[in-house]
Amino acid sequence: MxxxxxxxxxxxxxxxxxxxxxxxxxxxxxxxxxxxxxxxxxxxxxxxxxxxxxxxxxxxxxxxxxxxxxxxxxxxxxxxxxxxxxxxxxCIPFPNLIRMLEALRQKSILMGIITNGKGQFQTDNIKALGLEKYFNTILISEWEGVKKPNPEIFEKALKQLNVLANESVYVGDHPENDVIAAGKVGTKTIWKREFQWDECKADFIIEDLGEIPSIIEKLT
CATH class of the missing domain: 1.10.150 (DNA polymerase; domain 1)
Incomplete structure (x- = not known):
């Protein structure tokens, strides 16, 4: 589940x-x-x-x-x-971003963000995209004192969401900092394909954010 x-x-x-x-x-x-x-x-x-x-x-x-x-x-x-x-x-969002988040929220899926970067800068960008209302937790490396791929920041997000690793899915574009790191913690992983890398060993690979709700539906 x-x-x-x-x-x-x-x-x-x-x-x-x-x-x-x-x-x-x-x-x-x-x-x-x-x-x-x-x-x-x-x-x-x-x-x-x-x-x-x-x-x-x-x-x-x-x-x-x-x-x-x-x-x-x-x-x-x-x-x-x-x-x-x-x-x-x-700030420019990827296509289908809000539609995807709305679909997950309608299914009562908890949501979080883990991002490396400067705290206020990333917060401003999240607000500019109109995302903050969708997320139950947002962890930014500067403010957390730890950054991806350190497992600590993934574990902290899971704790704040009050879910087990095997009850969660992580979505990212970086094969090592996102997919491999999250997988080591025990979450399912979705790689949003990035042109810099030819392949990535993720549980699922997507081209578009709009594919995520159907993947979650299958897993659930």
Whole structure:
């Protein structure tokens, strides 16, 4: 009997790649007086490269951009604050996100989020997507003092949801940090296919969030 579904955030619920693209284009246009000596395409592509799909924090990214492009009139600290303040306004969900969450809620499935990242930043993004009302627990690594793939953060989510591992399903896009780590704790696993990896040993593999309710129905 499945009682709970726990989700990763970036790359699973939030289309981070599309959101970053949208934000960085907007940042360039707003700050063109300081960035205009760099071509828009170069600024965007270099940011995305240095960002390394979110695995490099933006203080290092902006320091590198300031140095490489000899940016004047604005500091890396100001660029970072702009990122922190504005990114939430450009969050793009994956298709069928809300429909999927509504379907699970109608089945009285408990739901949680486990995400690595900065506490307030991730909270702002979750709110921007309108997700907080669906989740019974949200664990963000900075505030928990532990991050995926450490089993402690998965176990804490299960405890807060008051469910056993074999009564839960974990959904994520990263083969190691999400799928393998959750599997080791004892949950069923769903891999949301990610183009970076060819395969992943999950219990289920999906292309679209809309597939999740039927999987839960079968397991239940």
């Amino acid at each position: 499945i009682k709970a579904v726990i989700f990763d955030l970036d790359g699973t619920l939030l289309n981070r790649d599309a959101s970053v693209q949208k934000f960085i284009e907007f940042q360039y246009e707003r700050l063109k007086n300081c960035l205009g000596h760099i071509s828009k395409e170069l600024y965007i592509s270099r940011f995305i490269e240095l960002d390394c799909r979110g695995y490099v924090w933006k203080d290092k990214v902006y320091q590198q951009l300031i140095t490489e492009f000899n940016i004047k009139g604005i500091t890396w600290e100001q660029l970072l604050q702009d990122y922190l303040a504005e990114f939430k306004n450009h």
